[in-house]
Amino acid sequence: MLPKCIRENSYNAFGIARDHDWKFPLKTHKSLLTMSISDIFHQLSANLSSYDITLHRPATDRDLIDFEGKLKCPLPDDMKALYRFCNGFESAEDIFRIIPLEEITITRPQPDRNSLSFAEYMIYSDSWEIDFNQSSPNDYCISNNGTRFRQLTNSLAEFLERFLAAGVFGKGGLYVWHDEVDIQNKP
Numbered sequence: 336m337l338p339k340c341i342r343e344n345s346y347n348a349f350g351i352a353r354d355h356d357w358k359f360p361l362k363t364h365k366s367l368l369t370m371s372i373s374d375i376f377h378q379l380s381a382n383l384s385s386y387d388i389t390l391h392r393p394a395t396d397r398d399l400i401d402f403e404g405k406l407k408c409p410l411p412d413d414m415k416a417l418y419r420f421c422n423g424f425e426s427a428e429d430i431f432r433i434i435p436l437e438e439i440t441i442t443r444p445q446p447d448r449n450s451l452s453f454a455e456y457m458i459y460s461d462s463w464e465i466d467f468n469q470s471s472p473n474d475y476c477i478s479n480n481g482t483r484f485r486q487l488t489n490s491l492a493e494f495l496e497r498f499l500a501a502g503v504f505g506k507g508g509l510y511v512w513h514d515e516v517d518i519q520n521k522p
Contacts, residue, residue: 409472
């Protein structure tokens with residue numbers, strides 16, 4: 336279940352007002368999640384060349400502590416696990432990336448908010464954000480603005496599983512997810 340309330344008067348990581356607040360979240364789609372975050376890391380490691388992904392060196396515990404301190408925001412546990420596995424990665428498909436911590440630190444325009452862009456493609460043509468409750472960082476949503484805001488999931492494992500299975504534009508991929516959410520949220 337997605338967080339019941341993250342904040343009213345919501346803005347994305349670039350300071351642009353969203354067309355709704357999260358006081359009453361959108362209906363969520365039926366999860367396709369079949370793997371845990373650990374399963375994702377195992378599958379990625381075992382099949383790295385077939386995914387055409389380059390992993391960055393893992394972040395250290397010190398890197399994570401420094402990151403959380405600089406941005407004054409605790410990360411969810413599965414985000415920490417991702418960055419301990421690899422401090423971001425780059426994919427040949429559509430130049431999709433999980434953004435390294437140091438780049439998030441540089442590009443995050445408003446460090447006082449509880450959201451940050453953690454994935455992007457085509458050199459920031461689009462990005463995916465994580466919005467979280469600072470007092471309960473494991474209570475988070477992953478969203479994408481695209482042409483309009485969409486709340487996608489509260490599972491980093493599901494996000495990564497979708498990307499690994501179908502990329503950005505493939506059937507079941509990250510952009511098809513937009514359509515699924517739109518269909519489910521029609522009145």
